[in-house]
Amino acid sequence: MGLTYAEENYLKAIIKLVHPPEKTVSTNALASHLGTSAPSVTDMLKKLSDKHLITYERYQGASLTEEGHRLATSLVRKHRLWEVFLNQSLGMSWDEVHEIAEELEHIQSPQLIEALDKFLGTPKFDPHGDPIPNAQGKYTLRTQVPLSQLQVGQSGIVIAVKDDSTSFLQYLSGKGITLGKSIQILAQDAYDQAITLSVDERRTTLAGEVAKNILVKPSAP
Numbered sequence: 001m002g003l004t005y006a007e008e009n010y011l012k013a014i015i016k017l018v019h020p021p022e023k024t025v026s027t028n029a030l031a032s033h034l035g036t037s038a039p040s041v042t043d044m045l046k047k048l049s050d051k052h053l054i055t056y057e058r059y060q061g062a063s064l065t066e067e068g069h070r071l072a073t074s075l076v077r078k079h080r081l082w083e084v085f086l087n088q089s090l091g092m093s094w095d096e097v098h099e100i101a102e103e104l105e106h107i108q109s110p111q112l113i114e115a116l117d118k119f120l121g122t123p124k125f126d127p128h129g130d131p132i133p134n135a136q137g138k139y140t141l142r143t144q145v146p147l148s149q150l151q152v153g154q155s156g157i158v159i160a161v162k163d164d165s166t167s168f169l170q171y172l173s174g175k176g177i178t179l180g181k182s183i184q185i186l187a188q189d190a191y192d193q194a195i196t197l198s199v200d201e202r203r204t205t206l207a208g209e210v211a212k213n214i215l216v217k218p219s220a221p
Contacts, residue, residue: 003051005106006122008042008075009034012105013052014064017074024061037108073137079105080126081116085128088120094127094178095169128169129160129179129215145218147183148193148211156216172214175204183216 003011005013011034017025031038042058049056052066064072082101089100094098107113115134117123124140125131131139144159159183160167172178176199186195186203195209206214 003071006044007048007051007053008071008106008126010048011064011068011072012075013067013078014054014062015076018063021205024063030062068173070137073133075105077133077135078107078113080130081113081123083126083128084120084123084132085116091172095166095170095173097127098164098166104189106179125160127179129158130164143217144215146182146212147197147206147216148208150185150216150218152185152188154218156183156218157182159213159217160214160215161213171210175206176200176202177204177214184197201204 008127010030013030014025017029017033027038027041030045034041045054045056045062048054048062048068052065053071053186054064056062069151079101082104086100087094087096117135120185122134123132129140129144133139142159146162147158148158151157154181158177158179160179161172177183181199184198185195186198188194189208193211194205195211196203196205198204
């Protein structure tokens with residue numbers, strides 16, 4: 001089934017915005033995420049519904065059909081594999097890879113993607129810590145909690161971020177925070193939940209909202 005770039009972007013947006021147990025995403029949520037108008041979203045949802053890729057009812061939101069979910073998962077897989085390639089093979093930083101991967105994900109070549117996966121050693125996670133679905137659409141899950149949930153004295157390893165915007169990633173890099181870094185909570189402000197922490201023995205402070213968007217694997221007590 002031939003799809004336009006815009007149609008593929010909508011499928012990927014829907015799968016990103018649906019959070020179980022909810023199975024639908026609203027028109028307004030899609031408009032906000034894609035930076036477009038609600039009427040434009042409605043027009044596209046009708047097109048995708050006509051192609052049996054989504055189920056859409058006015059005022060009820062949109063949900064992916066089985067085929068829509070398969071295509072959306074394939075796009076996620078391609079995008080994240082390209083991010084790994086750009087980061088690991090071309091040496092691009094984690095804040096540089098997203099926009100380029102947005103272009104590369106539309107390449108229609110299953111053989112290329114499987115060769116890329118093999119070349120990269122079948123990675124399970126992308127440079128932002130997001131899981132990469134395998135060829136069957138299955139994800140690798142792991143224990144991770146927001147940094148904001150750790151208590152004073154607890155430590156852990158940074159394994160993912162919830163916000164992969166360029167500005168956020170550059171901010172973290174400036175603080176010395178990247179995937180794989182060891183952190184320990186030194187103090188937390190009761191008023192605004194700001195956290196003082198040690199990052200590889202470097203002392204720094206993060207706002208509470210920032211800490212909510214950093215995911216860590218807690219160290220064993």
